[in-house]
Amino acid sequence: MSIEIKVPPVGESITEVVLSRWVKNDGDAVEMDEVIAELESDKATFELTAEQAGTLKTVAAEGDTLAIGAVVCKIEDGGAAPAKAKEEAAPAAEAPVAAADKSAAPVAEKSGESYATGTPSPSAGKILAEKGVDAGSVKGTGVDGRITKEDALNAQKAAQPAAKAEAPKAAAPAAVAGSRNERKEKMSPLRKTVAKRLVAVKNETAMLTTFNEVNMKPIMDLRGKYKDQFKEKFGVGLGFMSFFTKAVCEALKDFPAVNARIDGESIIYNDFADISIAVSAPKGLVVPIIRNAESMSLAQIEKTVIELATKARDSKLTIEEMTGGTFTITNGGVFGSMMSTPIINAPQSAILGMHNIIERPIAEKGEVVVRPMMYVALSYDHRIIDGRESVGFLVRVKQLLEDPARLLLGV
Numbered sequence: 001m002s003i004e005i006k007v008p009p010v011g012e013s014i015t016e017v018v019l020s021r022w023v024k025n026d027g028d029a030v031e032m033d034e035v036i037a038e039l040e041s042d043k044a045t046f047e048l049t050a051e052q053a054g055t056l057k058t059v060a061a062e063g064d065t066l067a068i069g070a071v072v073c074k075i076e077d078g079g080a081a082p083a084k085a086k087e088e089a090a091p092a093a094e095a096p097v098a099a100a101d102k103s104a105a106p107v108a109e110k111s112g113e114s115y116a117t118g119t120p121s122p123s124a125g126k127i128l129a130e131k132g133v134d135a136g137s138v139k140g141t142g143v144d145g146r147i148t149k150e151d152a153l154n155a156q157k158a159a160q161p162a163a164k165a166e167a168p169k170a171a172a173p174a175a176v177a178g179s180r181n182e183r184k185e186k187m188s189p190l191r192k193t194v195a196k197r198l199v200a201v202k203n204e205t206a207m208l209t210t211f212n213e214v215n216m217k218p219i220m221d222l223r224g225k226y227k228d229q230f231k232e233k234f235g236v237g238l239g240f241m242s243f244f245t246k247a248v249c250e251a252l253k254d255f256p257a258v259n260a261r262i263d264g265e266s267i268i269y270n271d272f273a274d275i276s277i278a279v280s281a282p283k284g285l286v287v288p289i290i291r292n293a294e295s296m297s298l299a300q301i302e303k304t305v306i307e308l309a310t311k312a313r314d315s316k317l318t319i320e321e322m323t324g325g326t327f328t329i330t331n332g333g334v335f336g337s338m339m340s341t342p343i344i345n346a347p348q349s350a351i352l353g354m355h356n357i358i359e360r361p362i363a364e365k366g367e368v369v370v371r372p373m374m375y376v377a378l379s380y381d382h383r384i385i386d387g388r389e390s391v392g393f394l395v396r397v398k399q400l401l402e403d404p405a406r407l408l409l410g411v
Contacts, residue, residue: 002076003052007039007066010046010319017041018189019064019072026058030075037072040283041189044322045315050075063186120147127152190284201346206382209341212394214401216357216372219243222404234299240354241277242301244329246407247400248352249273249294252327255393257385258350259326267384276325276345277305280335281312287345288317289325333357339375349384352397353377 007017020040024030030050037048050056054075060066120128120135127149128135138155140147187195201207223238230238252259252273260269273294276287288308293301311317328345333356342353353376360373378394400406 002074004071005073014041209379214374236302242298247397251396255389258393261347270326274326276328278330279312288321350380
């Protein structure tokens with residue numbers, strides 16, 4: 001008895017998946033609940049497991065797009081034949097063929113015994129004609145000097161090196177500077193979804209971006225002073241993302257419209273802060289979420305960021321970990337970006353962009369000093385967020401980052 005393994009439902013909004021990789025091959029023996037394939041949706045990668053033990057019979061191929069409920073493979077009762085048995089069976093099957101070839105050779109030679117010396121047998125003559133070899137240049141080894149099939153085959157082999165030797169004499173093709181190769185690859189479901197959403201955001205929102213700069217010296221000094229104690233106590237490093245997340249959560253309390261979204265003709269305000277963190281994964285950009293970040297400590301945020309980033313790198317994020325979110329933070333600075341205009345992560349209304357930290361001269365208390373500076377950018381939907389709110393929000397974030405004590409005191 002065999003059973004069909006179908007694409008399981010993986011989310012309310014997902015109607016199809018791509019079979020990205022077979023973990024087990026056709027004909028392999030599989031165990032109950034063993035992973036047999038990987039399915040990729042526009043949001044995450046899922047593992048397909050065997051629903052019974054038996055022999056795998058694949059139906060779909062790698063790269064196929066499958067609808068939810070489509071048959072991926074079948075599992076039949078009984079294990080796969082051992083590899084050793086297959087290898088032993090192969091030579092046994094080939095033996096009769098080899099014996100037949102050997103017994104046929106003398107017949108071919110005998111068939112040419114009625115011809116004069118230097119005359120090829122019919123089979124030898126056909127080979128020589130196909131290869132363009134003159135029969136007069138071939139010395140026969142058959143009875144009375146007749147050319148046998150083996151003589152023709154040997155003459156063919158002898159003629160090949162001569163042809164290769166003459167090849168360099170042919171005119172070389174004109175040299176082309178640089179490589180002009182092209183290759184065409186199918187877009188992954190994740191990339192197709194990202195492309196559609198980015199175009200939709202540009203077309204359906206009134207997106208604007210406002211900029212400011214942050215003096216990172218206070219945070220860098222604080223990290224330098226307490227990083228060892230922090231890591232020893234909490235087991236994680238003290239990074240910039242936790243400071244920015246805390247600053248954003250405090251600023252969202254003062255400017256709730258930045259944490260809201262439009263739903264038809266209504267505006268939905270959130271009394272919590274689910275902060276989406278843009279992460280570059282092997283298959284593209286993913287945005288996992290730190291739930292209720294407003295109630296977390298710096299250490300809790302750092303641990304959550306590391307956990308989510310590791311899952312993103314290993315393609316282990318679940319739909320739930322990427323669904324929702326009220327505000328997004330993206331850090332282009334890790335790639336060396338000096339300034340950018342991040343695009344809104346719909347249906348959210350705003351996104352904060354972090355950038356590279358560069359030492360620059362600035363005026364401070366009437367003097368020119370060199371400070372580690374970072375440009376920050378807030379892209380927002382002008383339909384729901386006014387200029388006063390967007391600028392005020394970014395200034396509030398700047399104030400909190402340049403005076404980290406406020407993050408702890410909440411002032």
